[in-house]
Each structure stands twice: as structure tokens, then as C-alpha cells.
Amino acid sequence: MKTTEPVIPIKSSSEPPHVIAPDATTIFAARAQRFDQLAAGHSLGDWLRFLAAITRAQHEALQALPTPALPDATQLARSREHRMPPLPAQSWPRDPAWHASLRQIAAAIAGAAPQAARLDLARLGGFDAGRIEALAERVLHTELYGEDAALLPYVAAALQVLWTASAARLGGSQIAALDVPGVCPCCGFLPVASVVRGGGEVGNLRYLHCALCNTEWNLVRVKCSSCDATEGISYRHLETDSVKAAGAVRAETCEACKSYLKIVYAEKDAVDPVADxxxxxALDILVDEAGYSRSGPNLLLVPGG
Ligand SMILES: [Zn+2]
Ligand SMILES: [Zn+2]
Structure with a gap:
């Protein structure tokens, strides 16, 4: 039996956007503030404050980055036609300017870094461009383990700057929804978490948040972002004071594929999916012990580190 294409109505301007590009002028500065806020009274406060320093350095590096080159109109049209991300993490020819961002971030955080991190940064500073690119390949292919894994968050921080600047310049309206709803429609990378925002234009809609380029895209609620299942979805959270302070963060677990991803409810606080x-x-540990594995990475974290 032949089916016809569904008629897609033209969206009215009041309809919330499917894809939201990051704001290059605020994304990292706001995240740094959120890290500082979450660090107060937290058992991992020193580490969260160091992450605030890294994120603040990302903000500075992004402002200093030369305007990134984008795919031309033909390439963008082809991406839309084939429903492919226009800035694919694994194959987009990345501007070597990101190496300068990496050096800038490393220099900015050296003073705030704990001893072990300072040694890592010094070692990273001795790497030539080829070795740095090899680390970038591991980040972009989510191979976040093995030798030198402790160096990957710094490399990832600089790659986030390049991809975020590029995604911001491209803008959400240039990007079509993909057939695979669980990967970023801008860069094809995995989401770090999803966010439900309380008010305004996108009230109570759920958006997945890209771990690499900070683009957000809409996904209906109560649906596994990894396997599309809508049954067997449940939510787990911690009942502790530190989590109350951290805002409402839950783990959305899926019985079909045994994966989970966190969902951050932004009802009152200015939450940030990466920082929260x-x-x-502690919630990851709880859900991991219950037999679920995480479906998207947080690139600032060294797994097991
Ligand atoms: Zn992305
Ligand atoms: Zn699933």
C-alpha cells in the first residue's frame, strides 16, 4: 500500500521552536554562575568551583575566537534534504582556531587548578598539534577512557567553544529535525541531559541539550531519548538536602534499553543541564547500581576520575 507524505502545516509564530541555538554571549557565563551557586555547601564544592573556572575560561575563549566558517548554502540545503546535521562532530572539518582556545583555557585555569590537574595541564601543554588532534578525535567519537583520559575534559572544553560558536552563528532556524530524535540536529552528538522549562515561549516543553554544541531540541516528554520507547519510562531522584539545593533533577530510566539520562526541571532556578x-x-551512582547505563556523556567529567 502506498502512503502519501503527511501534510506539515506551516508553523505560526507563536509555536515554540523545535531547535534552539545557543546564545554565544551568555551560555558559558551563565553556566559558570550556576556552578558557583551549586558549589556552595556541596560536598564536591572545590571541584564544582574549578569547573566554574573552566566554564568562565570557555566564555572568554569564545569571545576571543575568530568568527567561525560555516557550510555554504548548498551544503546546508543538502544537510536539510538528507536530514543530516550540518556541523557533524565526527566529520566537519574543524577550524584549527580551537587550539588557541585550548591554550587560552589552560592558561586561564592553571591558577585555580588542584595539583593533579595542574600536572595534567602542563603535560597537555607539551603535546604537539597532532597529539592534540588525536585527543579531539577521541572526544568527538565519545571514546572517553584509556590513556590520557584525564586530559580529555580540557580538550572537550575547547571543542565545545568552537562548536557552540558555530551553532550560535548558524542559528536554530537553519536546522531541520532529524529522523533520529536522540541526537543533536546541529552536530549529531549525544545529549548531556534534558531540560523542562517552566514559563515563557517554551513553557513546560522538554528539550534535549547537546553535550558538544549546546543546541537544544524538542522531544516529547515520557519518551526514551535513546531508543524512542514510550512505555517502561520511570523517574528516580535523590531525597537529600544537597539535591533540593541543586533544584529538581531526575533520572529518566528506560526498561526497554536499560539506559537513562537526567532531566532537569527549571521551574524556579536558572538551572544549567551541564552544571546541574x-x-x-550521587544520582548517577544510584541509577548505575540499579542496572542502567547512561546514554549521553558530560564532557567535563572524566568517567571513573
Ligand atoms: Zn550539537
Ligand atoms: Zn530506551
């Missing part, structure tokens, strides 16, 4: 995720590592 790292302030609730």
Missing part, C-alpha cells in the same frame, strides 16, 4: 548534571553525581 555534575552536581548530582
Amino acid at each position: 548534571d555534575l552536581a548530582t553525581l
Whole structure:
């Protein structure tokens, strides 16, 4: 039996956007503030404050980055036609300017870094461009383990700057929804978490948040972002004071594929999916012990580190 294409109505301007590009002028500065806020009274406060320093350095590096080159109109049209991300993490020819961002971030955080991190940064500073690119390949292919894994968050921080600047310049309206709803429609990378925002234009809609380029895209609620299942979805959270302070963060678990991803409810606080995720590592431990594995990475975290 032949089916016809569904008629897609033209969206009215009041309809919330499917894809929201990051704001290059505020994304990292706001995240740094959130890390500082979450660090107060937290058992991992020193580490969260160091992450605030890294994120503040990302903000400075992004402002200093030369305007990134984008795919031309033909390439963008082809991406839309084939429903492919226009800035694919694994194959987009990345501007070597990100190496300068990495050096800038490393220099900015050296003073705030704990001893072990200072040694890591010094070692990273001795790497030539080829070795740095090899680390970038591991980040972009989510191979976040093995030798030198402790160096990967710094490399990832600089790659986030390049991809975020590029995604911001491209803008959400240039990007079509993909057939695979669980990967970023801008860069094809995995989400770090999802966010439900309380008010305004996107009231109570759930958006997945890209771990690499900070683009957000809409996904209906109560649906597994990894396997599309809508049954067997449940939510787990911690009942502790530190989590209350961290805002409402839950783990959305899926019985079909045994994966989970956190969902951050932004009802009152100015939450941030990356920062709120790292302030609730106890929830990862709980869900991991219950037999679920995480479906998207947080690139500022060294797994097992
Ligand atoms: Zn992305
Ligand atoms: Zn699933």
C-alpha cells in the first residue's frame, strides 16, 4: 500500500521552536554562575568551583575566537534534504582556531587548578598539534577512557567553544529535525541531559541539550531519548538536602534499553543541564547500581576520575 507524505502545516509564530541555538554571549557565563551557586555547601564544592573556572575560561575563549566558517548554502540545503546535521562532530572539518582556545583555557585555569590537574595541564601543554588532534578525535567519537583520559575534559572544553560558536552563528532556524530524535540536529552528538522549562515561549516543553554544541531540541516528554520507547519510562531522584539545593533533577530510566539520562526541571532556578548534571553525581551512582547505563556523556567529567 502506498502512503502519501503527511501534510506539515506551516508553523505560526507563536509555536515554540523545535531547535534552539545557543546564545554565544551568555551560555558559558551563565553556566559558570550556576556552578558557583551549586558549589556552595556541596560536598564536591572545590571541584564544582574549578569547573566554574573552566566554564568562565570557555566564555572568554569564545569571545576571543575568530568568527567561525560555516557550510555554504548548498551544503546546508543538502544537510536539510538528507536530514543530516550540518556541523557533524565526527566529520566537519574543524577550524584549527580551537587550539588557541585550548591554550587560552589552560592558561586561564592553571591558577585555580588542584595539583593533579595542574600536572595534567602542563603535560597537555607539551603535546604537539597532532597529539592534540588525536585527543579531539577521541572526544568527538565519545571514546572517553584509556590513556590520557584525564586530559580529555580540557580538550572537550575547547571543542565545545568552537562548536557552540558555530551553532550560535548558524542559528536554530537553519536546522531541520532529524529522523533520529536522540541526537543533536546541529552536530549529531549525544545529549548531556534534558531540560523542562517552566514559563515563557517554551513553557513546560522538554528539550534535549547537546553535550558538544549546546543546541537544544524538542522531544516529547515520557519518551526514551535513546531508543524512542514510550512505555517502561520511570523517574528516580535523590531525597537529600544537597539535591533540593541543586533544584529538581531526575533520572529518566528506560526498561526497554536499560539506559537513562537526567532531566532537569527549571521551574524556579536558572538551572544549567551541564552544571546541574555534575552536581548530582550521587544520582548517577544510584541509577548505575540499579542496572542502567547512561546514554549521553558530560564532557567535563572524566568517567571513573
Ligand atoms: Zn550539537
Ligand atoms: Zn530506551
